[in-house]
Amino acid sequence: MSISRRTFLHLPGVAAAVSAASIPHPPQAHPHRAGPIAIASGNGIRGVEQAYRMMTEEEADPLDAAIAGVKIQELDPTDQSVGLGGLPDERGVVTLDASLMHGPTRRAGAVAALEDIATPSLVAKAVMDYTDHVILVGKGARDFAIRMGFKPQNLLTEQSRKDWLAWKTSLNADDNWLEWPEAAAKHTDGTIHMSAVTAGGDIASVTTTSGLAWKIPGRIGDSPIVGAGQYCDNTVGSAGATGRGEAAIQSCGSFLAVEFMRQGYAPEDACLEVLRRVVAMTEDRLLDEQGRPRFGLSFYAVHKDGRYGAATMYEGPDFAIASADGVRHEPMAFLFSNE
Numbered sequence: 001m002s003i004s005r006r007t008f009l010h011l012p013g014v015a016a017a018v019s020a021a022s023i024p025h026p027p028q029a030h031p032h033r034a035g036p037i038a039i040a041s042g043n044g045i046r047g048v049e050q051a052y053r054m055m056t057e058e059e060a061d062p063l064d065a066a067i068a069g070v071k072i073q074e075l076d077p078t079d080q081s082v083g084l085g086g087l088p089d090e091r092g093v094v095t096l097d098a099s100l101m102h103g104p105t106r107r108a109g110a111v112a113a114l115e116d117i118a119t120p121s122l123v124a125k126a127v128m129d130y131t132d133h134v135i136l137v138g139k140g141a142r143d144f145a146i147r148m149g150f151k152p153q154n155l156l157t158e159q160s161r162k163d164w165l166a167w168k169t170s171l172n173a174d175d176n177w178l179e180w181p182e183a184a185a186k187h188t189d190g191t192i193h194m195s196a197v198t199a200g201g202d203i204a205s206v207t208t209t210s211g212l213a214w215k216i217p218g219r220i221g222d223s224p225i226v227g228a229g230q231y232c233d234n235t236v237g238s239a240g241a242t243g244r245g246e247a248a249i250q251s252c253g254s255f256l257a258v259e260f261m262r263q264g265y266a267p268e269d270a271c272l273e274v275l276r277r278v279v280a281m282t283e284d285r286l287l288d289e290q291g292r293p294r295f296g297l298s299f300y301a302v303h304k305d306g307r308y309g310a311a312t313m314y315e316g317p318d319f320a321i322a323s324a325d326g327v328r329h330e331p332m333a334f335l336f337s338n339e
């Protein structure tokens with residue numbers, strides 16, 4: 001029997017093998033060592049150190065280690081992108097989002113639009129541990145957290161209240177709010193993502209945020225969406241996102257990065273490929289004259305075998321990494337230079 005090329009390519013398993021074989025495998029920019037390893041957005045430098053220490057000295061579960069790492073930022077009132085002191089929504093109310101996945105058990109948990117609880121990552125873990133659900137939102141999430149023993153508190157710090165007021169008063173010269181000439185309105189869609197791999201190759205991921213500053217009440221970003229703000233598969237690796245959440249949601253970005261690694265892409269290339277997909281999917285109104293997105297977005301990825309990488313839309317940011325080579329920031333690959 002003769003088999004045409006077209007028929008051959010449609011035989012089960014052949015197309016996948018051919019397309020995987022055609023994917024380039026450029027040399028790794030980053031060292032290739034198995035875990036323990038923890039990778040995070042740049043604000044996670046203390047967190048990756050903590051997670052790495054727990055995995056090496058205490059043989060901690062990767063999710064417990066990653067949560068302990070991001071919790072440092074959640075409880076830090078000076079990080080205005082996460083937890084306590086996060087920048088609020090347009091009413092001046094701080095609402096928090098988080099999600100996580102535990103590779104060994106293939107479980108997930110998340111909370112969205114959570115008020116008054118500083119550690120949404122731990123509430124997401126409680127959703128995973130104690131319920132048959134994946135996401136709780138708003139009042140239901142807050143009530144659940146209190147039933148689980150979390151203590152409600154005011155998350156709006158004096159600094160974040162002043163920043164909100166500066167934004168609010170600068171909105172409209174004709175409204176009834178007097179402007180503060182000296183106040184510069186901040187804007188952030190910052191977040192912390194962390195992925196962790198143990199020496200045995202078990203993986204976990206967590207992303208937690210106060211979301212977009214001055215958002216419309218009820219808006220949630222990518223961070224509480226499994227597959228968007230973070231994703232992990234214990235047979236492949238883990239990925240997470242920071243930046244414009246809408247773009248990470250529309251591209252299923254973290255899921256896609258893990259799927260690209262499954263196909264054979266190195267972690268950094270997987271992140272770059274997701275960013276290219278985001279650009280291709282971006283609406284015209286969000287593109288500049290050169291076809292570049294008018295927003296920032298970053299992805300972080302780690303493979304089960306210890307390879308890691310990160311990429312961002314515009315040159316500049318670093319990511320945080322802790323491994324046998326130490327605790328450090330490294331520059332992210334990027335799609336566009338700032339020139």
Ligand code: GLY
Nearest residue numbers: 211212221243245
């Ligand atoms: N990436 C955080 C957010 O968009 O809410």
